Amino acid sequence: MASIRRRKRAKQDVWLVDYRDAAGVRHRVTALTKEAAENLLGERIRERQHPGLLSPDRDITLREYNERWLAAVETEISPRTLESYKQLLKVHIVPAFGRARLRELSRGMIKAFLVRKRHAGLSKNSVRLIRATLSVMLSDAADDGILLANPALHLGRRQRGRSDKLNAVDRTHSIRPMSQDQLGAFLAAAKKRTPVYAPLFLHLAHTGLRPGEAFALQWDDLDLATRRLRVVRALSAGRIGPPKTGGARTVDVSETLAKALRRLQLARKREKLERGWKEMPPWVFCTEAGTPLDESRVRKNFVEALEEAKLSGFRVYDLRHTFASVLLAQRAPITYVAAQLGHSRPTTTLQFYAHWIPGGRERFVDGITGPRARKSSKLGHQLGTKSKSTTSGVPEVADSFGGPSGTRTPDPLIKSQLLCQLS
Numbered sequence: 001m002a003s004i005r006r007r008k009r010a011k012q013d014v015w016l017v018d019y020r021d022a023a024g025v026r027h028r029v030t031a032l033t034k035e036a037a038e039n040l041l042g043e044r045i046r047e048r049q050h051p052g053l054l055s056p057d058r059d060i061t062l063r064e065y066n067e068r069w070l071a072a073v074e075t076e077i078s079p080r081t082l083e084s085y086k087q088l089l090k091v092h093i094v095p096a097f098g099r100a101r102l103r104e105l106s107r108g109m110i111k112a113f114l115v116r117k118r119h120a121g122l123s124k125n126s127v128r129l130i131r132a133t134l135s136v137m138l139s140d141a142a143d144d145g146i147l148l149a150n151p152a153l154h155l156g157r158r159q160r161g162r163s164d165k166l167n168a169v170d171r172t173h174s175i176r177p178m179s180q181d182q183l184g185a186f187l188a189a190a191k192k193r194t195p196v197y198a199p200l201f202l203h204l205a206h207t208g209l210r211p212g213e214a215f216a217l218q219w220d221d222l223d224l225a226t227r228r229l230r231v232v233r234a235l236s237a238g239r240i241g242p243p244k245t246g247g248a249r250t251v252d253v254s255e256t257l258a259k260a261l262r263r264l265q266l267a268r269k270r271e272k273l274e275r276g277w278k279e280m281p282p283w284v285f286c287t288e289a290g291t292p293l294d295e296s297r298v299r300k301n302f303v304e305a306l307e308e309a310k311l312s313g314f315r316v317y318d319l320r321h322t323f324a325s326v327l328l329a330q331r332a333p334i335t336y337v338a339a340q341l342g343h344s345r346p347t348t349t350l351q352f353y354a355h356w357i358p359g360g361r362e363r364f365v366d367g368i369t370g371p372r373a374r375k376s377s378k379l380g381h382q383l384g385t386k387s388k389s390t391t392s393g394v395p396e397v398a399d400s401f402g403g404p405s406g407t408r409t410p411d412p413l414i415k416s417q418l419l420c421q422l423s
Contacts, residue, residue: 002017002018002019002020002041002045003017003018004017004018004038004041005018007030012032014030014031014032015030015032015034015037016030016037017029017030017037017040017041019041019044019045021044027044057145058146059103060101060146061099061100061101062093062094062098062099062100062101062102062105063094063098063099065137065141065146066089066093066094066098069137069140070082070085070089072140078236078241079236079237080237084129084133085133088129088130089133092117092130093130093134097109097113102138102146105138106151107151107155109151110131110151110152111155114127114130114131117130131152131155135150135152138150138151138152138153139153175325175352175353175355176313176314176315176318176321177322177324177325177326178311178314178318178319180326182309183205183322185309186201186306186309186311186314187205188309189305189306189308189309190202190301190305190308190309193304193305193307193308194301194304194305196301199260199261199285200285200293201319202256203217203257203260203261203284203285204316204319204320204323205319205323206253206254206256206257207229207251207252207340208320208323208324208327208337208341209231209320210234210244210320210342211295211317212235212236212244213231213234213235213243214285215234215283215295216235216240216283217283217284217285219282219283219284220282221284222253222261222284224253224258224261227255227258228250228251228252228253229250229251230248230249230251231248231249231250231342232248240292243342244342245342245343245344249339249342261284264284268280268281298316299315299316302315323340323341324337324340324341324349324352324353325353328353328357328358329357329358331358334349334350334357337349337353
């Protein structure tokens with residue numbers, strides 16, 4: 001049985017901690033205070049219940065474990081994610097905790113570290129990525145038996161003002177979609193300035209695919225007769241892998257895009273004959289050598305098209321944001337937009353794009369005045385099923401996006417979100 005006893009000494013009394021470890025070996029250690037003795041005994045009891053903590057890795061430092069961990073996860077994550085982990089660990093995490101033993105890290109230490117990073121001028125999103133990287137590594141350390149639990153897991157989730165929490169305004173600032181006029185000007189400029197890359201830009205704007213998913217698209221993935229395509233792979237840092245969410249999905253293709261892809265397919269067949277290729281490259285968008293596109297060259301041509309259209313401040317990824325915002329602006333159901341984008345849950349789509357759902361100026365509060373008032377009110381017709389569509393006054397988006405038109409009955413989920421916004 002473990003126990004704590006007080007021992008008198010000439011200069012200062014001490015507290016004796018008497019316990020047996022997991023192997024049954026008896027130990028007696030002293031502490032200067034009763035509180036320190038209780039903490040020591042509690043730690044030894046946890047170690048006895050968790051024999052893995054008695055392994056040689058028990059005193060491993062974060063710097064030592066960092067090198068081993070990166071080597072272990074290298075083949076399990078995308079190259080882009082791996083580079084992000086390496087950069088965040090090298091610049092932020094290892095300098096702060098490199099000499100500390102993993103089992104000495106506490107939630108308080110990590111919270112203070114994140115607050116310091118925020119005060120140093122880092123954005124909330126940067127701090128969020130630092131915490132997420134540290135948390136992933138410590139979770140693996142817990143799986144390896146070095147830690148009892150991950151001290152960074154769900155850190156500060158109940159704290160509204162925590163340093164890495166992104167609010168709706170922060171998310172909106174990170175999303176920069178083009179307007180319909182800007183998109184039209186950009187696509188026209190791309191066709192004029194960078195005709196080789198114009199079909200790719202049209203494809204991104206009309207399907208909402210992530211750039212890496214479009215780079216890895218193959219002709220066998222297309223069904224132009226039904227105007228649909230399958231997203232089954234993505235290109236990341238030069239390596240082909242599964243899409244970000246891990247699963248395949250089917251995406252609608254607009255009529256405009258389908259015509260452009262048919263023209264591109266015919267041009268590629270002519271190119272095969274001119275270049276003497278034995279087979280046509282499988283990639284829908286490829287280089288002159290028939291290999292997948294290089295991301296840096298795509299960005300360069302994107303900037304050139306922006307300059308031609310007299311636009312600035314946009315990224316290639318913003319074509320995906322443009323696709324989502326335009327569909328929502330024409331009152332496409334949030335579930336449809338989420339499926340097109342490849343979001344696992346519609347709430348993810350709503351979290352980032354709710355700002356672009358038409359809010360209208362309906363006086364919903366007038367509906368609480370009574371049955372007679374509701375029966376004759378305009379609001380009653382809007383919420384009923386017998387009235388005609390109320391979207392006639394809303395400008396429609398070109399149907400080339402392949403989504404529902406502006407005359408489609410609004411999705412009930414969108415309506416409920418509007419009510420929440422007004423509450």
